[in-house]
Amino acid sequence: MFFSLCNSNSPNEVEQIIFHSSVKVPRTISITKTAKGATVKYYLDLSLEKRYALNVSKYTEHFSVELSMDEWLKFMNVLQELRIKEWKKEYGERKRFVTKEEWELKILSSNGNSFYSQGYDAYPTNWDKFIKTIYDVGRKKIIEMESQIETKLKAEYEKTNGTFLTDFELSIAYIDFLFKETDYINAKPDDCGTTSNSFASSCIQRETKDTYFRFSVTRTIKGARVEYCLSDDKTGKLEQIKAELNIDEWIAFIKTLSKYRINEWEKNYANDSRFGFNYNGQYYIPSNSWHLKIFSLDKEILASRGYTDNKHPPNWKEFRKLVDDTVKKAGSR
Numbered sequence: 044m045f046f047s048l049c050n051s052n053s054p055n056e057v058e059q060i061i062f063h064s065s066v067k068v069p070r071t072i073s074i075t076k077t078a079k080g081a082t083v084k085y086y087l088d089l090s091l092e093k094r095y096a097l098n099v100s101k102y103t104e105h106f107s108v109e110l111s112m113d114e115w116l117k118f119m120n121v122l123q124e125l126r127i128k129e130w131k132k133e134y135g136e137r138k139r140f141v142t143k144e145e146w147e148l149k150i151l152s153s154n155g156n157s158f159y160s161q162g163y164d165a166y167p168t169n170w171d172k173f174i175k176t177i178y179d180v181g182r183k184k185i186i187e188m189e190s191q192i193e194t195k196l197k198a199e200y201e202k203t204n205g206t207f208l209t210d211f212e213l214s215i216a217y218i219d220f221l222f223k224e225t226d227y228i229n230a231k232p233d234d235c236g237t238t239s240n241s242f243a244s245s246c247i248q249r250e251t252k253d254t255y256f257r258f259s260v261t262r263t264i265k266g267a268r269v270e271y272c273l274s275d276d277k278t279g280k281l282e283q284i285k286a287e288l289n290i291d292e293w294i295a296f297i298k299t300l301s302k303y304r305i306n307e308w309e310k311n312y313a314n315d316s317r318f319g320f321n322y323n324g325q326y327y328i329p330s331n332s333w334h335l336k337i338f339s340l341d342k343e344i345l346a347s348r349g350y351t352d353n354k355h356p357p358n359w360k361e362f363r364k365l366v367d368d369t370v371k372k373a374g375s376r
Contacts (some may be wrong), residue, residue: 057150058151058152060151062148068338068340069087069105070088072085072086072177073104080109080110080111080114081115083109085104085106087338105217125173126171128158130160134161135162137163142164146166148362192264193213208294209330212297212298212301217260217336218300219335219336219338220258220335220336223254223331224253253274253276255276257270260296269286269369269373270283271283271374298347301311303361305345305358306337313349333351357371
């Protein structure tokens with residue numbers, strides 16, 4: 044039995060386990076004890092706010108499964124065998140523009156005790172077994188869920204069109220698109236350079252007003268969930284939309300993505316190696332830039348990025364129209 048983790052004297056005292064990695068998929072996994080066992084929630088990508096990834100209550104999971112009490116206890120016993128309570132508080136050191144993987148583990152107990160460990164490209168000796176354990180929990184049920192969704196998608200599309208969905212279309216589980224515009228307040232053009240991607244120290248010190256546009260679509264058993272957020276520092280406007288797409292609308296969406304050959308986009312239209320760097324615990328997003336990520340349930344399929352006033356990928360305008368039309372449709376519901 045799982046008696047000693049976090050100095051608990053009973054397995055019943057462990058309430059929640061949260062693990063986050065900046066590179067693995069899903070990025071974050073939370074396992075919360077319930078009366079019948081546990082609920083496992085998977086967050087494919089929380090990298091925009093890595094520093095707050097363990098505060099999973101702020102987010103809607105991309106998918107989840109339920110564990111029986113027996114499955115929960117078996118999982119806890121494996122963690123016990125790994126002697127996690129002996130892990131150090133920190134492994135390695137964060138190095139700007141160098142660190143590849145940051146990871147965090149937090150275990151909360153009902154008796155007030157908690158356990159926390161983190162690392163930067165450095166790991167405990169039993170790391171590989173831990174990763175296999177944490178990513179295998181509920182895996183069989185995830186595979187079953189994925190199979191049900193794919194079967195349903197294939198049947199619906201073939202019934203209507205008589206043709207097949209591609210592997211790329213079937214694999215899409217989550218899409219995240221971020222668009223950021225920045226105004227520099229009381230800054231002369233040469234303070235920030237002639238292009239918006241300058242990282243001059245004079246720019247950093249000046250006041251900025253940002254407009255964030257974030258659009259995401261998560262596949263569900265019934266179709267998909269659309270989430271949209273617009274935050275405008277200049278006007279103080281905050282707009283948020285959440286809506287559901289039915290299965291036909293989801294198929295139309297992914298077929299349009301495929302039509303525009305999004306999966307052939309290059310990784311970097313920005314030519315900036317710092318793009319995506321976890322700067323002071325925050326995901327570094329340069330001024331006037333965009334970022335598109337597409338995930339399957341277990342890996343990142345596409346990560347493409349660039350600047351709003353620079354080179355754009357093929358079918359950029361068509362893609363933006365697809366996003367705008369989907370937001371408009373979601374907002375009308």
